[in-house]
Amino acid sequence: MSDNNLDIENIRREWRDRLLILGHHYQSPDVLRHADVIGDSLELARKAAASNAERILFCGVHFMAESADILTTPAQSVYMPEPGAGCPMASMADDTQVEKAWTFLNQQGDAWLPIVYVNSTARIKAFCGRAGGSACTSSNAPKVFQWALDQKKKIFFLPDIHLGINSAHDLGIPDEHTAIYDYQKPNGGLTPEALKNVRVLVWGGYCPIHVNFTVADVQAARASWPEARIIVHPETPKEIVRMVDAHGSTAQIIKYVQAAPAGSTIVIGTESQLVKRLAEEHKGRLTIKMLKGSFCPNMAKTNEQNLVRILRDWPDRNCIRVPSLLIPDARLCLERMLAL
Ligand code: SF4
Structure with a gap:
């Protein structure tokens, strides 16, 4: 057994149930052997929300730790072994661009509801919560889409183009009723006429790991x-x-x-x-x-070395704090999903 492994296990024993280590499925076996819970974004969000642990150590990427911070109480702290582990897809939806898109859509006279993939920043979740929308994961996206459609609303989905298109198709929505909002163009490259028949509008973000498959x-x-x-x-x-x-x-x-x-x-x-x-x-x-080798380099930024370092020192730079102004709306966005 390596020194790092022994140190991690000794520290974990000292902390007992005051510490919860969450590990996403894309982490390496060296990291996952120390996790209390291994899961996908949805399972880990539920575990964070239900936990009373004083400290939650999130082995995943930044938006996941933000969600854990949003769903826990101010008395709990969320840390990451490597806070620089981001998600390029989440970075493809900037809140200023999203607010502009939302204003444009609401000027067209139709009723829209935003749905955000959990792979998004806390700012985007807060926007969504304020606008009456919900988060979703890749496990429950069609269910959340149906929730919006039942309210007779058009869906504005972000940031993943492919999850949006695939979920609409799963619900039997023909491709001619979906459209892409190209965030690099004014008004997404769309005219009011082009939007008339659209039932699901998807932001043009993507996961570099999953678009590798051909x-x-x-x-x-x-x-x-x-x-x-x-x-x-x-x-x-x-x-x-x-x-x-x-x-x-x-x-x-x-x-x-x-x-x-x-x-x-x-x-x-x-x-x-x-x-x-x-x-x-x-x-x-x-x-x-x-199908083809496709590693997420950001998930790989967490390893046994930075795991042991954080457990020994708990440096403040590794603590993930969502600005308190964003928390009520972002929490609403996540809680609507968890309630479905
Ligand atoms: S696999 Fe894709 S979506 Fe997941 S963290 Fe990596 S880049 Fe983001």
Whole structure:
């Protein structure tokens, strides 16, 4: 056992239940072996909200730790082993641009509701809460979309273009009723006429890890393993999602693998750490292949070295504090999702 491993476990024992370590599925096994809870964004948000721990150590990326801070009390503190671990997709929706887009949409006379993917900053969640909208994760996006549609509202979804388009399609909304808001163009590159038939408008952000997968990768996988079933994450472009056997969030991919008959082959298109771990866990029962290697470098910024460092010293720079002015609206946005 390494020195770091021993130190981490000794410190954890001293803290007992005053400390909760949360680990996202995309973390490395070295980090996850120290986590009290391993989960996707939704499960970890629920655990943070339900916890009484004095300190929550979030092994994931920045927006996840922000959500934990929003959902916990002022007496609790949220830390990250590496606060520089951000999410490029979350950075693609800037609150000033989003407010401008919202003003433009509301000038067109239709009733809109924003839905934000949890992979967004606290500022964007606060905007959404103020505007009556809800957060969603890749596990519950279609359910949250349905909640908005039941209110007879048009959906303004951000920041992930692909999760937005794939979720609308899952609900049977034809592509001609979805449109893209290109945040690099004035008014998203849209005219009032173009918006008339739109039921779901999606911000043009994306996850660099999941847009790596291509039609050619699927064709190559089918040629190499003709008997395999292929599943991808819904942050993957629609052309790929519509040619594979299944798509689902991290939690849904895990369930798909667990339910697969012994002896089968499954090809998975998502972040590579998760695929490697599933292959290891199901070795001998299933053959699990990567659609293509695609690591998230930001998730990889957390490691055993910075985990042990924070547990020893708790430096203030590692404490994630969402400005108190944003918290009530951002909390509303997250709580609407958790209540659905
Ligand atoms: S995998 Fe994609 S969405 Fe998740 S943290 Fe990395 S860049 Fe962001």
